[in-house]
Amino acid sequence: MESIPKTKQWWKEAVVYQIYPRSFKDSNGDGIGDLRGIIEKLDYLQELGVDVVWLSPVYKSPNDDNGYDISDYQDIMDEFGTLADWDELLHEMHARGMKLVMDLVVNHTSDEHHWFIESRKSKDNPYRDYYIWRPGKDGKEPNNWQSFFSGSAWQYDEATGEYYLHLFSKKQPDLNWENEKVREEIFNMMTWWLDRGIDGFRMDVINLLSKVEGLPDAPVTNPNDRYQWGGQYFVNGPKLMDYLREMKEKVLSKYDIMTVGETPMVTTDDAIRFTNEQDGVMNMLFQFEHMDVDSKPGSPLGKWDIQPWKLTDLKKIMSKWQVELHGKGWNSLYLENHDQPRSVSRFGDDKTYHVESAKMLATWLHMMQGTPYIYQGQEIGMTNVSFPSIEYYRDVETINLWNDVVVNKGYDPDKILKAIHYRGRDNARTPMQWDATEHAGFTTGTPWINVNPNYRDINVEQALKDENSVFHYYKKLIRLRKEHPIIVYGSYELLLEDDEQIYAYVRKFNDEQLLVITNFSSEQPTFTLPSHITFTEKQLLISNYTVDENESIDTIVLKPYEARVYKLK
Template identity: 45%
Template sequence: MTEQKDWIKDLVVYQIYPRSFYDSNGDGIGDLPGILQKLDYLEELGVNALWLSPVYRSPNDDNGYDISGYQEIMEEFGTMEDWDRLRDACREKGIRMIMDLVVNHSSDEHPWFLESRSSRENPRADYYIWRDPVDGHEPNNWGSAFGGSAWEYVPERGQYYFHYFSKKQPDLNWACQELRDAVIEMMDWWADKGVEGFRVDAISYLDKPQDFPDSALPPRPDGYSFPDCLICRPGTHAYIREMNRRVFAPRNILTVGEVAAPTTEELGNYVKTDREEFDMAIPFVLPKTEIDTWSPARLREDIEESYRAMKEDGWWARFFSNHDKPRQVSLYGDDGEYWEVSAKFLAMFLHSLPGTPYVYQGEEIGMTNVKLPSIEDYDDPSTRDQYRQYLLSGMDPAAALAQAQLESRDNARTPMQWDCSETGGFTSGTPWLKVNPNTREINVEAQRQDPHSVYQCYRKLIALRKESSALSRGDLAFLETGQQDLFALTRSTADETLLAFHNFSRQERQIPSSLLEGTGEVLLSSYDREGGYRGPVLRPYESVIFRNRP
């Protein structure tokens, strides 16, 4: 991060998944005019940056992450004029526009791919990754992230193309300079239109080993193995530096990379200043991995490790939710008895950490996971594939469905719950994905009127961040409590110290008396509905933030 981008420390970013945010025309699909109609809501919440998940032209095999026209708007979402109006309205409200950018792969319906597949002599023949058959079969044993082989045969060329994701998402060939020039030209075009930032999707996979060796990982139930040599290759870093040199740095554009990094050190390699790559990185972790391995102790360890690695040189993207993860209150909190306090607790914990906080739509009202009754009700291709993999492994269908429900990306993609009506106020038509039935209890309309709601907690946190230099820029120190699920931490500048306690459990926890010395005003409590902080014994999922006395 360069000195000129110190302003990123003041951002609170709100991610919108357009298909599920607000439908303005009754077709059941969220759209750009719908976002524009709700912009006052975002202003009231207090966010000052908007990350827009893909709105480009797409056949929608993977909900817009398969792009067939980088400089066009998907018809379901509106027009380029709608995008221009949204950009102008964001500028008027002081909200920076960040576009999701998918350049690891395109759609197989993109004109580049249609030309590339037509013949080996086409001028764009090398825009994608093609390999000859080996003994009449795929070039290697690699499996796609969405199931099946990572290779698809095209008779016109007599070759296979590589796709790490769906077969409708062929990987772009970043070893081809003409392809890189075309991508850079597209980025420049969007920057000229007023985009102030890019969140770059699946960036860790750009560089491929040209010999494409077999993976040494054990085969999945479908017989293919995950690639074991794709992540964080040296060439990927070189390609990102080229983007930075040619587009990001000259225009002072905010950049956020979605990174699958095996270590904190490798994650830091994407954001350290002398690397000249990204301003922030969003680590990607498979939902199943996170569900199976997370714990409060592991979370603290990861936070401290990344803080040490990037304290002097780098910056953090702080998030618990996005369009690829289960809902945070269902994963890390308690979406039953302690739904409200644990939703507030998670917000207070995240916003008390150093870095730029990200709020994913619906998080600010405590939206939860949903259990759709049948696998056919799920839209997400990875959910359907995971269900098939579980069946192939011998799992009972009911158990396979239960596990797929828990991990599904559709948990985060159910429509935004604006009111208590059957469609959640999202649409006047039939929603593209079923609305969570708990919209009757969990919705924006009710929480805007309730001074003690999850929504109001987020508003207070965001306002506090704007007024507190300790929250936006202060040093972090964890204090020892002797309990793995009771966190105590300080955020400090020369002028201010905030002290926070977070009880990451369903049981009461006692704050050591020595840690309460010097505490002053209580700024926020996750139990504000119950009268707020009442002493050193913290209730389940209780968070409290103090401003220490000078």
């Protein structure tokens, strides 16, 4: 058995809360969340018990991709407030013992950033080489790469008769990381924020910075499926580790901060290379394998082609990440963020067993090894929204999909709308549900996107009053993490590998074991304790139903979406 690892770190023991500012709290009635709205709600976050807030982008931006298209890295978007508001927010968070992590978006900028405005003026402009420009080939794009947001990844620009690369929206041109000046500008900007007092960065699509030399065509079998071929051309590209090591050496290593990389299409080997504590380049990362468990691989519709997911597939993925990173790297634990639908609608039951399944999912995730992330509203069990038509949606990815496959290609609109109801990013972006008053207490004006109609039943005010609410359950999970080092540092062993209803696992640390039993179904399967798990005393740490503490755990008939955690000695 192992004792506390030498590498005890505050960011391993922390619980992170993600704020999507546009949808969190509006303080001035313009229908858009803002920094003063966040300041108003800091006591709520302190009550929940989170240690770190990750703030999605609040920088100057024309808002093509809700702030992930930045026009000035060192100023605040007008709708969100001012730098003075931001300074106050940081001060108020630190006063409550919370840390602030900012979003670092440096694969691309906005096409309205002054670097790009200069870059497109002429081929010999000093900023030309800040971006990736190429002449066309035979009257067409420089290659056949497709954008993550549908359509070609190249945009023709009249002024100089060339194309620029954009892996995302055409208003998000990719930066040219080969250019030393670009890297220097970015490192200076990062240092500026760290010197203002922030506690780290969440790094947007950070493993896409390096593109393969020559930018060759992708295999034509399925040019739409970036997930199939992107890995050869711009994921973990040839110079990525050089860029990230330089970033670490020149900036990150000088501060005691938390860094988490958003890294699509990585393996556990990549993760160890990125996050090992000897020569890694970030503390932890977000991987997406479990987020693709319900997608049809290789489909022309990509993530929008939904397939029923199997618990055994989820077990394989989660267990691989738990076991292979243990002692070698560090993982992030998440089921929701601003790009993912609501987890209780996706992996639980948001109707009959709404509260039970929301608590079960929280237990299952928070008892694993890694740093847990809670996305705003997840702690009260917010659900997906089913808007009646495309007119209600605001997300650029969703709208581009609709125009591409329904308007241009004639796909069945009902089928695509269903996929959007299930998978669309706006599921996570409907306003935070604070109370049962109009617009859920988010704004006194007209919200920028409609509120989920179920806000009268699911809201913070009600959750705080009900001691059996999802909120109070999350609060307890966060507290348990602080009280039991085994939750942070223990090893992981999967039980009942082939069971399609029960996900159970054991964590081990010193002479203690943690037994986690969760039922992912609305049925009542029987859990049988494997014979190799022995103990002399047991303590029930948390459960989402009332349980007799003295009940034997050799066999348990589980209730729908039941979760229990026992500490065994």
